[in-house]
Amino acid sequence: MNHALRGKSAIVGLGVAGLGESPGFTSWDIMAQSAQKALADAGLALKDVDGLFCAMMEDSMPVLMAAEYLGIRPRYVDGTLTGGSSFVNYLASATAALDAGLCDVALVCYGSNQRTASGKLVTASRLPPYEAPYKPRYPVSGYAMAAQQHMHKYGTTREQLADVAVSARGWATHNREAFMRDPITRKDVLASRMVSDPLSKLDCCLVTDGGGAMVLTRADRAKDHAKTPVYVLGVAAESTHRQISQMPDFTVTAAVESGKRAFAMAGVKPSDIDVLELYDAFTINTILFLEDLGYCAKGEGGAFVADGRIAPGGSLAVNTNGGGLSCTHPGMYGIFTVIEAAHQIRGTAPGIQLEGVDLALAHGNGGVLSSQVTAILGSEATL
């Protein structure tokens, strides 16, 4: 009954660097600082790394650039770029590679200096040729059109979207690593500058510097490196499109399928999960993913997030670090969903640490709702 890869790998080291602003540092510097911190956390060194998993905005062969910068010669690499979901996706390839003996120490790493270097969201992607002439603001306009359709079809309101941002800020307020910590209200979100209707500035993720890294080993040696290993119980991906015009239904993401398969692989159900870390590039994301991952019916996400349900003290803990909306968003946020989920299981969260977390979900999104990857992590008790 158990999936062959369930629980076969474990996260044994976590590291972040340069969160917020890191003036003068390159994206590679920040990536490398993150990597060193994660390795130190695991009691390992760069010389031990023989599997490298990395995507960056700055180069078309980022995993090779990263290996060169770090001074390592990995025998297994994965640089698959599916946008911000890439780093959740690497949990699948790293687990498979570790289990097959293709590598023994897997390093997943990322870094970006886009806040101090450019001041705006940097993306490696060019606009597709049949969309570019219409000058959508990439990527926000794609998400805005999804939000507009959700509002039209299900009566979702801007106030409900705002509640997602307010909840995220509620968590960030308690997180020393979060970039934006001043509490905000619904009114603040509604009054913030409109960017691409119906999404205003506070419906959009931050633009920060920052990097994150994690180290994985096979589960049977995880305890040599971590006091509390965090096991990869399930991970699954699905993609529906690249260009937003090709998305089958703007109110339904591939998280329906990635979630279903990740839960099946882990052998758990949505109600078993203690904490959810969802890639909230925009407020509509959180609503879509809560629906698609099975936490409420399609169309009910707006009502679901209202009245503080996903804020600190609410009945469902979502984005406990403050998310991409309020903690950090250095171009691609995916790795931070996994890092925060793992922290919650280890009991080492930089912000609010929940009691007794055994199961955590990390969900990555890439492109314009294009790539969805769901991971379920567990403590030793869940093996």
Added chain:
Amino acid sequence: MTPDKHFRDGLAAGEIRLQRCSSCHAHIFFPRVLCPACHGTDLDWVNASGQAEVYTFTTVRQRPEKGGDYNVSMVELAEGVRMMTRVDGDPRDVAIGMRVLAYVGDIDGKPAVLCRKTEE
């Protein structure tokens, strides 16, 4: 002739050319060498009727000195394909479900599919 060239030549001639799959009869946009629905490769070309409906849209906000706010829409053509486009006129007048006519206009001097509201 390549699919992209045939489409662009169509725009230059004032036509919105769509591919149609001979096997499953699905219309296809964007142009390519196979049918994404059934993976057949026997494709022919038809001219779109222009009848279309706004599936969703956004108003991109921009300072007046840079040209002001503008519409970006996703429309579904009567043939069943969806494409990104722009609906003419005041962006605040665009709504989901609105009937529009797709036609070939130009953006920055290059032919492009645009839409105008139809009277109903």
